[in-house]
Amino acid sequence: MSARSTIVRAGFVAFTLAASCSSNESAGPTERSSTTSLPCDVDDVLERNCRSCHSSPPKFGAPVALVSADDLAAPSKSDPSKSVATRVGERIHDPVAPMPQGAKLSAADMATLDTWIAGGAKAIQGTCADAGSIADAGPVGPDFLPCPEEERTTFLAHGDTLADPYPLAADAGNLYMCFSWKAPWSGTHQATAFAPVIDDARAVHHWILYETATPQIDGGAKKCAMPFDAKFLQGWAPGGTNRVLPDDIGLALPSSDRWLILQVHYWNVAGYTDVRDRSGVAMCTTSNLRPKTAVVSTLGSANIDLPPRSTGTVVTGRCTPAITEPIHVLASGPHMHGRGRRLRTQVLRGGSESAIETLVDEPSFDFESQRSYPSSLVVQPGDVLRTECTYDNPTETRVTFGEKTEDEMCFNFVTVWPAPGLFNEGGRATQRCIDR
Numbered sequence: 306m307s308a309r310s311t312i313v314r315a316g317f318v319a320f321t322l323a324a325s326c327s328s329n330e331s332a333g334p335t336e337r338s339s340t341t342s343l344p345c346d347v348d349d350v351l352e353r354n355c356r357s358c359h360s361s362p363p364k365f366g367a368p369v370a371l372v373s374a375d376d377l378a379a380p381s382k383s384d385p386s387k388s389v390a391t392r393v394g395e396r397i398h399d400p401v402a403p404m405p406q407g408a409k410l411s412a413a414d415m416a417t418l419d420t421w422i423a424g425g426a427k428a429i430q431g432t433c434a435d436a437g438s439i440a441d442a443g444p445v446g447p448d449f450l451p452c453p454e455e456e457r458t459t460f461l462a463h464g465d466t467l468a469d470p471y472p473l474a475a476d477a478g479n480l481y482m483c484f485s486w487k488a489p490w491s492g493t494h495q496a497t498a499f500a501p502v503i504d505d506a507r508a509v510h511h512w513i514l515y516e517t518a519t520p521q522i523d524g525g526a527k528k529c530a531m532p533f534d535a536k537f538l539q540g541w542a543p544g545g546t547n548r549v550l551p552d553d554i555g556l557a558l559p560s561s562d563r564w565l566i567l568q569v570h571y572w573n574v575a576g577y578t579d580v581r582d583r584s585g586v587a588m589c590t591t592s593n594l595r596p597k598t599a600v601v602s603t604l605g606s607a608n609i610d611l612p613p614r615s616t617g618t619v620v621t622g623r624c625t626p627a628i629t630e631p632i633h634v635l636a637s638g639p640h641m642h643g644r645g646r647r648l649r650t651q652v653l654r655g656g657s658e659s660a661i662e663t664l665v666d667e668p669s670f671d672f673e674s675q676r677s678y679p680s681s682l683v684v685q686p687g688d689v690l691r692t693e694c695t696y697d698n699p700t701e702t703r704v705t706f707g708e709k710t711e712d713e714m715c716f717n718f719v720t721v722w723p724a725p726g727l728f729n730e731g732g733r734a735t736q737r738c739i740d741r
Contacts, residue, residue, distance in 0.1 A: 366572025374428035390426035452589035461585035485521035495555025511542035
């Protein structure tokens with residue numbers, strides 16, 4: 306299969322966080338016991354929904370394998386008094402963050418697991434015929450980028466020097482690390498394709514590449530505290546593939562007076578002691594500009610105030626873009642933090658409540674599995690954009706807007722063309738169309 310087969314013609318996802326541990330990424334062949342095994346229907350549910358992460362060995366931060374009968378009978382790492390099978394039954398019904406991430410099990414699949422677990426999670430004698438592993442998502446990685454090496458730019462996690470891998474501590478648990486660089490491009494450049502670089506898949510959960518005007522350390526590495534003006538460029542989560550723009554569109558890259566931040570989410574609850582990671586992104590870049598320039602604009606609101614022990618709090622941001630021509634939306638990327646439950650952006654045609662189109666509606670937002678959604682919607686002059694974010698705050702602390710994970714955000718990062726994209730009065734320089 307050629308690299309061109311991965312082109313997304315209906316709309317390039319400039320920052321794509323694909324389905325997380327429930328994705329269709331191949332986990333490869335899995336080993337099964339020669340004497341006992343999982344019931345075939347249970348094995349099938351786990352294969353289709355879980356093993357892109359819970360493979361053997363586990364990947365992308367998953368703490369355990371869900372491959373053999375022995376795996377499911379073993380004590381759970383989070384609660385050794387319970388078996389892994391028992392914890393699976395609890396996690397698929399978790400009202401806040403159910404597993405698998407990003408896509409709830411179908412009623413039939415959930416019933417299969419519930420019935421098996423309620424019956425004692427018993428293994429069967431013999432083996433279940435191997436129906437084959439999940440289909441491969443296709444060519445992924447820098448080797449499949451449609452540009453020569455001299456036209457590629459790569460940003461990778463690093464240690465004390467750029468040449469060193471990042472040494473993840475065994476007790477790191479749930480960690481967000483930020484690696485920063487001064488933008489290396491002089492003059493105007495565009496990105497035409499992106500590829501994930503996944504080094505140590507055991508502990509890398511996802512990553513996002515941002516740009517910012519806030520000065521950073523060139524070659525820096527620290528725990529994340531994201532600046533307010535940070536803007537998505539590209540992202541990856543398990544199941545994500547290479548992304549190639551249509552031939553006539555290039556994504557604007559930041560100039561040399563701006564900075565890049567690679568935010569990597571490490572999930573080392575398994576306690577690996579030997580993680581040395583160089584994950585990140587490779588991209589095709591060019592100064593030979595394509596006729597259409599895409600940018601990432603920001604919709605939403607920063608007026609966030611969530612009372613303690615509150616549920617269903619809705620924050621609304623309205624924006625009337627200061628545009629004089631149609632703006633084409635290629636992708637929409639909802640972004641909140643851990644208390645976010647739903648994000649919806651609607652277009653009020655001509656500002657009318659009686660003529661509404663939905664740009665994106667993510668009814669079960671999951672901070673650990675952020676995704677983007679292709680779009681072909683066109684925003685016209687006079688339209689109003691309304692973004693609604695819904696939150697639950699079960700803590701005893703009031704939560705407001707902020708860059709830290711324990712704070713909250715209400716943003717929809719939309720990839721649009723032509724530049725300068727969607728902005729309101731005062732937001733042109735930052736390509737923002739938000740209430741604050």
